[in-house]
Amino acid sequence: MITVIGFDGGPLPEPARAALASATLVAGGRRHLDAAEVPHAAERIVLGALDALYAALPSHENVCVIASGDPGFFGIVRQLREYGLEINVLPAPSSVATAFAAIGLSWDDAIVVSAHGRELRPVANVCRAFPKVAVLTGPGAGARELGAELPDRTFVVAQRLGHPDQRIETLSSHAAAHAEFADPHVLLCLDESRLTSERGWIAGFGGVPGTWALPESDFAHRASMITKSEVRALALSRLAPRPGRLVWDIGAGSGSVGVECARFGAAVVAVERDAESCDRIRANAATHGVAVEVVTADAALALDRLPQPDAVFVGGGGVDVIAACAATRAATVVVALAAIERVPEAISLLTKSDRAVDGVLLQSSRLSALPGDAHRFAAANPVFLLWGERR
Structure with missing residues (x-):
């Protein structure tokens, strides 16, 4: 049996002291071994890699491992369990x-x-x-x-x-x-x-939002200058936002794509040259309770000073912007285009950056009311959505 003792710098509780007193092998960091009351007759192993501990285990029946705080919280417990060892954990408060x-x-x-x-x-x-x-x-x-x-x-x-x-x-x-x-x-x-004082019911990240591809009415925008929800739905599936990833929203407009990525837990940098639109992005982020770092600049001049992305959405910008985004280390670059003339050039730029390119033409018709309780489907403007994935 191995007893794993959590150590927070204070006196050890009685069960930990008793386990340590009977141990013939004690392993831990140097500062832990120096601070704890390790029996003089016990063999000591200063932990770095665990190979030395594993090699010594067959010669000992009573073994203690001293670790910081709660050893089951980003600690040594997982490694010992994966090695197939039977352990008894005596935790201290986590750091x-x-x-x-x-x-x-x-x-x-x-x-x-x-x-x-x-x-x-x-x-x-x-x-x-x-x-x-x-x-x-x-x-x-x-x-x-x-x-x-x-x-x-x-x-x-x-x-x-x-x-x-x-x-x-x-x-x-x-x-x-x-x-x-x-x-x-x-x-x-x-x-x-x-920071909020609101009481929650689940610890840490609450998971993915209950809904996504939100309606345009959930965002402040100018004259319908916003990525439509149908386009956003597919773009989100390719951008794959999640905690630990950074997404660029280039030519962000209202910031709807960036805000939705942030709702999935991704870090987001939105680049938009129009100052009034930048204010809308900040307002939309605040409305949805997420963080979006807004950069007011022409994208062609700003990209080289941004932190490197894991995924990029290009909603606006010229050839130079698409080329610069394609050249980043991002796993995926998604480009939304309204003009058919720009599609071949965008495909070429993504391909030249050693990306596998795919795309669709999105044509949607939305249910629309007519007089007399009648309805029709009203066609929205088509959008070309391309994505290039790093090979």
Whole structure:
């Protein structure tokens, strides 16, 4: 039997002390082994890779593994179970719970992500999309690196939680990009303009929205200059928005595509050159309770300074814009066109960027009332929807 002990820097409870006292092998991080009351006769293994622990297990009956906080929360429990070991877990409060408690903030509505040993981009995208995010950091993927990636956010950086030299700092994401922090630390990334006191019933991300491809009436727009719901439905299926992904909405107009992507949990950057339209995008995002970063600029001049996307929707812009979007690392680029003359050129640009290209002509007719309780189907303007997927 292996006993996994959660350690938060304070005195261990009696069951943990009893398990540790009888252990003949104790494994953990160096700071955990130094802080806990490890029997003098017990073999010690400083954990890095788990190979040394697995190799030593056959020689011992009573084994303890010491880990930070709750070992079942982004911790070692999963790895030990996957190896087929029988374990008994004695958890302490997780570092995330301890960090939120330190600033007196509830966290049932927080998203929790781990950057430890993982790519930073998806973590940054979750921080863009959600107002309350806890990040379990690692070397090279902490508050400093995330501060350089993110727009204005409030960072709470909790270092050495539970230890006598515990330190909790509150600073802007921009200030964090130029600061130094002890590893590992817990980062709380807050968009204070969107924090709410509303009580929910499900923890973290609530999942996909109940409806999508919303009617045009759900968005403020100018003179019907909006991507119609039928087109949006297919575009969303190709863009595949979800937490951890970043979507560009280029030539965003009302921002309806970007807002819908944000409702699925994606981070969104909308680029639109008309200042009045940008105000509408912000208003539409606020109405639907999502974050959309709005860039007021000509897309041809702005794209090279945006964070790299995972998917792109091009609703407006010329040949140069389509070419620039096709050249990004995005897995999928979706282009909506009204003029048939632009279709061959768009296909060529997507193909030249080593993308597999497909598309449809969307022609829809909507039910429309006539006098005398009669109805007809009124044809909407056709739209060409192309998509190029990175090979």
